[in-house]
Amino acid sequence: MLLQRILTALLLLPLALFIILGPATPVFAVIVAIAFLASAWEWMRLSGLNNMAARIAVLLALALVYAAAGWSRDPRLWAAMALLGVAWWVVASAWLRHFSFGAAPTPENRRLKLLAGAFVMVPAWAGLVLIHRTVPHGHWWTFLGLAIVWAADIGAYFAGRFLGKRKLAPQISPGKTWAGVYGAFVAAGLVVAIGGWLLGVHDARLAGLVVLAAVTVAVSIVGDLVESLMKRHAQVKDSGHLFPGHGGLLDRLDSVFAAMPVFALGLWLLGVVQLS
Secondary structure: OHHHHHHHHHHHHHHHHHHHHOOOHHHHHHHHHHHHHHHHHHHHHHHOOOOHHHHHHHHHHHHHHHHHHHOOOOHHHHHHHHHHHHHHHHHHHHHHHOOOOOOOOOHHHHHHHHHHHHHHHHHHHHHHHHHHOOEOOHHHHHHHHHHHHHHHHHHHHHHHHHHOOOEEEOOOEEEEEHHHHHHHHHHHHHHHHHHHHHOOOOOOHHHHHHHHHHHHHHHHHHHHHHHHHHHHHHOOOOOOOOEOOOEOHHHHHHHHHHHHHHHHHHHHHHOOOEOO
16 A cells, blocks of 8 residues: 555656646646646535536536636735635634534535535635745745645654554544654654755744744644545545545645645745735
8 A cells, every 4th residue: 555655646746746836827726726626526525415416516616716716916815815714724623623513414514514615625726826926936835835745744654653652533533643743743844944945045934934834734634634524424435536545636635725825824924925
């Protein structure tokens, strides 16, 4: 399983680098929107929406939101969408403490989960596009933000595997441990310190970036746990079967959805980048 995960990741990495570093921001925004719409399809499955016509209608509505937001050049709108995402993940962290809420397959719970999906998908897209269009080095800051999530995932995996004993959330995701959390913090901190230095941050803001990485990782873990909770409610192991050893697209992006609004706003508050 580990070898399969590594091979899949190695195959996906060049594609991810090309998407992040290659195209101009409008093209990047469209590509990310398409990926997020595919994730939304999986989210609807976990939410219990099985009617195909209803799924297509929700997907079209989300696509219209992306298109409408894409017309705006006002960075304040994009920042507001990212802030909405941060607010949602604060609420979501409370949901994890009451994990049985929404478990019953009722129409009301289905609607709540679909609404939650909007607060997941739209702010994350806004955060990524906001970073990508910033000056200077927006493309590279986008890569660094995603690298923080990837490094945290790797650090958590190995720390949890070799040192993990105390469970983080056994009733939601039995495989996650507190050792994995600490490993994620260490790996992400190293990546952001090196990346920030290479991107020209050589003053006290570099320490701020390390703190931001820690907050970003903490929120990304909430995102991971929320998706695990959704899967537990839906009684499925993976959101899909798109990537061998990795599950569906939503399984790969759950942490990204939570992390990007936080990272985008943090970069702006630190004065590391300018919104354009």
